[in-house]
Amino acid sequence: MNEFDQYIKHKLKVKYYVRYADDFVILSDNKEYIEQLLININSFLNSKLKLKLHPNKVFIKTYASGVDFLGWVHFTDHRTLRSSTKRRAIKGVIGCDTDSRTSQSYLGLLKHGNGKKIAKSIENITRKDG
Numbered sequence: 001m002n003e004f005d006q007y008i009k010h011k012l013k014v015k016y017y018v019r020y021a022d023d024f025v026i027l028s029d030n031k032e033y034i035e036q037l038l039i040n041i042n043s044f045l046n047s048k049l050k051l052k053l054h055p056n057k058v059f060i061k062t063y064a065s066g067v068d069f070l071g072w073v074h075f076t077d078h079r080t081l082r083s084s085t086k087r088r089a090i091k092g093v094i095g096c097d098t099d100s101r102t103s104q105s106y107l108g109l110l111k112h113g114n115g116k117k118i119a120k121s122i123e124n125i126t127r128k129d130g
Contacts, residue, residue, distance in 0.1 A: 001019065001021075001022070003048065003049065004019075004044070004045070004049065005017075005019060007044050007048075008024075008026075008041070012037060012040060012041075014026055014037065015028075016028065018069070020069075020070055023069065023070060025067055025069050027063075027067070031060060034060050035060070038053075038058065038060075041053070063075075063076060066080075068082060071085040071109070072085075072112070072113050078113065078114050079112070079113035079114065080113060080114050080115075081109075081110065081113060081114075081115055081118060086118055089106045089109075089110075089118065089122060090118075090121065090122070090125065092106065093106060093122050093125050093126055094125060096126050097126055098123060098126040098127060100126070103122055103126045106119075106122055107119055107122060107123070110122075
């Protein structure tokens with residue numbers, strides 16, 4: 001994906017771009033600019049890397065609705081855990097004790113955003129089940 005990063009940064013000159021593995025976010029206050037970037041990115045991915053963007057995973061949203069990235073919904077002043085990640089965390093810790101790797105992993109993740117309430121739920125579940 002380094003070739004993709006170079007294309008985004010140097011050829012398209014995208015200022016606000018973040019990528020982790022195969023997920024990426026581009027920020028702009030210009031919707032038309034983003035729409036044009038999508039056309040260019042699709043063309044590059046298809047012709048140079050033989051890849052395609054998943055049609056159900058491309059979104060153009062406002063900052064106010066948050067940026068869904070890596071299990072979190074990021075806002076300008078905070079981040080919250082994505083609803084599906086919350087459900088997966090709760091389901092994943094059922095039957096675990098508080099010291100299990102699974103529960104500790106989720107509790108560690110939750111320290112990176114507004115996750116105190118869900119962390120408390122996980123602690124309560126693991127105390128009961130473990």
